[in-house]
Amino acid sequence: MKSVELGEVQAAFADIIWEHEPVGSGELVKICERELGWKKPTTYTVLRKLCEKGLFKNENGIVSSVISRNEFNASKSEKFVEDTFAGSLPAFIAAFISRKKISAKEADEIQKMIDEYKEG
Secondary structure, three states, X not given: OOOOOOOHHHHHHHHHHHHHOOEEHHHHHHHHHHHHXXXXXXXXXXXXXXXXXXXXXXXXXXXXXXXXXXXXXXXXXXXXXXXXXXXXXXXXXXXXXXXXXXXXXXXXXXXXXXXXXXXX
């Protein structure tokens, strides 16, 4: 999946779509007017841009995601680790837990994930 960058406004809009999908475009306009104070043209302009980025689709007036919220967040996380820690997950984890201790329960959950996704 290619990396998709979103500004603050686009991210807020994307969250609205993920929360309500599949959603009719007319209903989306109403939600954005209520939650963001947007007019119809603004909603359609931002929707078009996010469709062009490959995040959402608008087919027959129904808006839905091409990339789920979880996939999007996973991609952002991977990019952050790659850009900030040269792709080293251990370096990221070391930096994270050096400032915030984790509970025994969190450590167990992390260990289960490691065991589940371990190669070999």
